[in-house]
Amino acid sequence: MKKWSTWRPENAQEQFDCIIIGSGISGLTTGAILAKLGQKVLILEKHFKIGGWTHTFKRKQYEWDVGIHYIGEVHNSYSTARKLFDFASDGKLEWAKMADNYDRIIFPDKSYDFNAPRQRFIDDLVGHFPGTQEKMEEYISAVDTVVRQGRPYFANKALPEWIAKMTYSTMTEKYFKLANRTTKDVIMSIFNDEKILGVLTGQWGDHGLPPDQSSFAMHAMVVRHYLDGGNYPVGGSRMIAETITDHIEKHGGKTFVNAGVDEILLKKDKAIGVRLENGDEILAPKVVSSAGVVNTYGKLLRSSKHAPTFQKRLRKVVPTGSYLCLYVGFNRSAKDIGLETTNLWIYPDYDHDKNIAEFSADSEKDFPVVYVSFPSAKDPAWDKEHPNSATMEVITMAQFDWYDKWASGYWKKHGDEYEAHKEKLSQRLLEKVFEHVPQAKAHLDYYELSTPLTVRDLANYPQGELYGLEHDPSRFQQRWLKPRSDIKNLFLTGQDILTVGVTSALFSGLVTASAITKKDLRKELL
Ligand SMILES: Cc1cc2nc3c(=O)[nH]c(=O)nc-3n(C[C@H](O)[C@H](O)[C@H](O)COP(=O)(O)OP(=O)(O)OC[C@H]3O[C@@H](n4cnc5c(N)ncnc54)[C@H](O)[C@@H]3O)c2cc1C
Structure with missing residues (x-):
């Protein structure tokens, strides 16, 4: 596992061509492209790990991804998605194809397999x-x-x-x-x-x-x-950030963790650098934010003369709802337990809108969706590094305001009542899952639930947003969701300027790098 460098004030002495705020796949891709084109890039990440939603975390002998369960298209080496992943990772990132049955849609009366x-x-x-x-x-x-x-x-x-x-x-x-x-x-x-x-x-x-x-x-x-199937990164999703940062470093770029940006520095309405949460100021001719539009326009640009306009724009988009994720460890291999690569989508009824409305009104009602992924079954490198163990992730929806009463605390310090609430939800989720994978129950060894507060505290989405902005029809009408901002030398990248999804955020890096360099990089690089 790659070790990440923590930001230190002396790093501010170095000169960079471009500062990138956030190290999700979008920030990393922008960084890799600019670095390869000869620019010296600095990536500043608020979290203690690089990768945004592609990072992983460990407990005991287990390791879980947090925001990637399957990626389409990359098994085809001619696809533009694969070419861009190959470019960004310098050809080092490998993919494992899942079984043809990538998703199983389960209703109380019948289930339907989506097969490639x-x-x-x-x-x-x-x-x-x-x-x-x-x-x-x-x-x-x-x-x-x-x-x-x-x-x-x-x-x-x-x-x-x-x-x-x-x-x-x-x-x-x-x-x-x-x-x-x-x-x-x-x-x-x-x-x-x-x-x-x-x-x-x-x-x-x-x-x-x-x-x-x-x-x-x-x-x-x-x-x-996903029509032609799903894929998973060999070695787990952390390999995405590990391979891409190697590439960035090879071309002189630097990445730092524990480097939260507090504000984008402006001079005469031009971006000239950033101020970190610890007060350090770093100057550069160009700044890119991959921290999401709510953070960028709502907070990082709070001193801009355009701030009222930005606030007005933000009122035209809706942050997505939040979610719960149960990270589960089993003390047998996926093969021994019979866990497959197929994702399960468990529903109480065919009417998804109704399921959500009922659950939003009363959280004791059936979960509107229980999504189950078995990452260790998807990763061919898992068993060698983590023998006799398997992992599972279980996701359902949640509302941020259900957590208001615990919202003043920070990660792991929300108190006993919060922990008891989590335990109750964990049991409800496990019960639902074991209806569908009963053979795994005997091997249950570890579980831990993340809530909207975890997402806020660790991923810096202020409302625990699952996917940035909602993808309703009006979102696609927002012309300001693009890489160029109203501020000279400031660019945006990430899922908010294109759409949710690792591949889409990857492409946002290409779109942003194209806007910065004023070149059609899709044509030039791919
Ligand atoms: C539970 C879950 C499951 C998912 N499953 C899939 C899947 O199976 N397939 C798929 O294609 N997509 C999936 N997605 C979506 C996908 O992960 C995201 O769309 C994509 O990774 C977003 O990338 P990004 O670079 O735009 O943002 P992020 O990955 O969110 O990166 C933004 C980065 O900016 C950092 N940051 C924020 N504020 C600051 C600041 N002030 N200073 C410094 N850094 C800051 C954050 O810490 C973060 O690292 C999933 C997402 C979630 C949450």
């Missing part, structure tokens, strides 16, 4: 819903169409301001025909069947909104991303 490749996905669903062949093809065609039409929409974000403005309507018009509609609207207009809607949107947790609220574009991006 795409034709099998279609055939299997038609098998479940006989007579829907043509409609299923129409649906997949709508998925393909909006994903294809999204390319110019996202490419527009990287263009110089005046060209972006001039070409905006031609580059986005077609995309908005489907992106402006909800997932439910599009799917119901094809099938008019609530049960099919429930099954086809069984991955809604991958972007965070149920079908009556999400943009069909976001739904389609998730579906399409």
Whole structure:
């Protein structure tokens, strides 16, 4: 496991071309590209580990990823996602393909397997819903169409301001025909069947909104991303940050942990550097923030003369809801227990919108989703490093305001009542999971629950946001969600400027580096 350097005041003496706030996949990708192009980059991370949602943590003999369970497309070495991962990691990051059955959507009466490749996905669903062949093809065609039409929409974000403005309507018009509609609207207009809607949107947790609220574009991006199967990084998700930072360091860049940025320094409305939480000031000709738009526009730019405008913009987007994650360790290998690479999505009913509304009103109601992933089963390198052990992660939704009464404390110091509350929830989650993997129960050795407060305290999402900003249709209309800010020399990157997902955040790094260098880096590098 790579050791990370802690920030020290003497580091501020060094000269850098670009400061990057945050070390998630977006910040790392921006850093790797700029470093390879000859710029000296400095990555400042508030957490004590590099990687953002790609970092891992350990307890006893176990190790868990926190924000990556499967990635599509990267098994295909010709895919742009794979090429960009290869570029950023200098070809060092390896991927393991999961079994063809990447997701299992489970309802009380029946379960539905999502199997790769795409034709099998279609055939299997038609098998479940006989007579829907043509409609299923129409649906997949709508998925393909909006994903294809999204390319110019996202490419527009990287263009110089005046060209972006001039070409905006031609580059986005077609995309908005489907992106402006909800997932439910599009799917119901094809099938008019609530049960099919429930099954086809069984991955809604991958972007965070149920079908009556999400943009069909976001739904389609998730579906399409996994149609040919899922993959997992060999050695676990920490290998992403380890390989990319090696690459950055090879080109003279530096990364530091425990280096939270308190404010972006401005002079005559230009970004000139940052002030850290410990008061150190570091100057550089360019600053990139990957800390999310709520942090960047709401806090880091609080002294800007544009602050009121930024606040107004932030009122047009909605931070996503939060979640609970139970990290579980078993004292047998995944093979011994019979754990598979397939993710489970356990639902109380086909109506996801209703499930969420009921749970939001009363947290004692059935969990609206219980998502289960078995990371150790997905990682071919696991058994060698962690013999006779296996891991599982169990996720459900939660609201930040349920934790208001404990919100004044910090990580691990929220008190006994909070711990008792966590224990109760952990037992509820375990009971639900063991209905579906009963053979694992006897080998349970360790569990620990994260809550919205953990996300706030450790990942610095102020409301414990699961995925940054909600992906409803209006989000895609926010033209200010782009790499160029109103402040000269300040750029943004990350899931908020494109969409949620490791691959999307990876691409945001490319888009931001393109905006900084004023080059079409997709063409040039990939
Ligand atoms: C539970 C969960 C499961 C997920 N599963 C998947 C999956 O299976 N597949 C998939 O593709 N995607 C998944 N995602 C989504 C994916 O992980 C994210 O979309 C992506 O990693 C976001 O990357 P990012 O670089 O935009 O942000 P982040 O990874 O959040 O990085 C931002 C970084 O900025 C740092 N930071 C914040 N404020 C400051 C500051 N003031 N100073 C310095 N640093 C700061 C943060 O500490 C963080 O390290 C999941 C996410 C979660 C939460």
